[in-house]
Amino acid sequence: MHICHVNLASGFSGGERQTLQLITRQLKEGYKLTVVANPKSPFVDEIKKLNCKLILASHFSKQHKKTITADCDVIHVHEGRAIYWALIQSKRFNVPYIVTRRIDNPLKNKWLSNLAYSNATALIGLSNEIVDKIKERHPNQVTYKIPSSPVSYSVEQDNVDTIWRRFSNQFLVIQAANLLHHKGHETTIEAAKLLQEMDSNIHIALLGDGSEREKLESLVKDYDLHNVSFLGKQNRMGDWFAAADLLIHPSYSEGLGSVILEAMGAKLPVIGSNAGGIPDIIDDQESGLLVEAKDAQALADAIYQVATDKPLRNKLIIGGQEKLAMFDIKYTSSLYRDVYQTIIDGRKTS
Template identity: 60%
Template sequence: MHICHVNLASGFSGGERQTLTLIQQQAQMGYQLTAVVNPKSPLVDELRAIPQCQIVLCPHYTRQHGRSITATCDLIHVHEGRAIYWALFQHLLHRVPYIVTRRIDNPLKKKWLSQLAYRKASALVGLSSEIVHQLEKRHPDAKLVKIPSSPVTYPVSQDKVEQINAHFRGKFLVIHAANMYAHKGFDVTIEAARLLADTSPDIQFCLLGDGKERASLEGQAQGLTNVQFMGKQTNMGDWFAAADLLVHPSYTEGLGSVILEAMTAGLPVIGARAGGIPDIIGHGVTGHLIEPGNANQLAQYIADIAQQDALRAHLIKGSHQQAAACDISQTAITYQDLYQQVITH
């Protein structure tokens, strides 16, 4: 089977890591692979380490539409918003079928080109029930499939883990890792830290990330000694190994890949009952859920997990089971079944 993956993002965030993880797994499964990627993206260098993958550098969705790019491909797999237009043009020009994986739970755009691109797809994949719901609202007649993303694993440097542990010695370390956008709920985490500052001085919050909301959040956290802004991190494996708990109280979220990554690393997790997060956090089983924006709930659950070893062990066991169910080996087989259905249709 020859699959052409398309991701035209210029950065290297969760969606790009998911694209890479799937391509790596499919290479192990014996696929022929083509990847159409933005030349500015770090994804390019990662893909160069995969001999089975031919790389096509494409700075814009209107470029690189030669017949030869997909001449031997069975199907195009779209992984982000701009890539859907590239797949649409390739389909209209050369009749190559394509599927779309949508990772965000926002309502779909009403623009005619976007609607056409989704309508022409052979199948639409949502990472969560909420994303599938949003797809169904706009395209009720489409073939809709829910396939959760898979956790990415990161290398761990024991020296760096020990440095983090030494810096926060004696503290119960809570991390919140995301780009600092308003919908990521950092304000909720900071407010929970404020509520715990006097009653639980041994709980330390580290906010891992950067973005346009950082200055405002730093203002909100002014005077709190139990909150530290650590900036954007490239060594998440070290932080997962050093931390005691991950919180992710987003107001909206496609699925929350960082939650799955933390689960894989053996951390208990707390998320918000928003977007696709409830698909992977079963309250009291694989983690805890708060109502969006409820800092009081978040503070209480953090304190419970910090103080109750049995509860923490129970949640870690459940989170490991959830992460295993989303392993890339399972995800790749699910996608393979979908590819075969589209190809033979």
């Protein structure tokens, strides 16, 4: 089976890491792979380490040659710009394509977007919420739910020890997300204000950067909070998962929430908002705690509950490990194989 994966993002965030993980798994399973990627992305450097055919395309209008997909069975699209590359390639050289959608925003009602999605052979959403959004715009398209799988990170114990010393004798809560409005950091800070009065030993470390940072820092200063730290974007997440006591993810909207899966994989208890795809991961009181989005009091109460109830922490950790089975890369890769094979079989009989 020969698959052409397309990801034209210029950065290297969660979507690119998940694409890379699927590619790595498929190589282990004996796939032949072609990868079309943006030369500006660190994703390219990772692909160069693998046994893939690599095509560099700085724009979706670039690199349209018959030879690129001549013996490919399916083009697999992984982000928004890539869908237009697949549309052009498919129209010119008659190769079917599928789209994995990772965000839970409503699909744009624009002619080019509609054309690209309606010409796909299948559409995949990472969560029930994303699948619902796809069906709202394209109710007649073949649609599947296939979640992403957690990425694992290495751990350097010396780094973990440094974090422990910095936050010694404190219950360390981390929120690992870009500082963007929909990630819910304002709710976190409102919860921190409540927690400062409830328990002085709980500290929240914000791991990320973004457009909301200045506003959030001002809010912390105005509230005179001493239990919140802004630590910027981190490139050693494994160390933070190993050092922390709890991960929170109180987003207002979320495609799935892969960082929650990563924390579960590191045996951290988790708290998330009842929004987007997060409930696909967290079964409340079983694999984590769910709170309503924008409810600072509920978030503060949940953090306090986890911090002060060790049996609950252990229960959530065990529940998280059990929940991870349905997100294992071997399983999700098998779901994609079924989709690919259905398309291949369908072309043979048409």
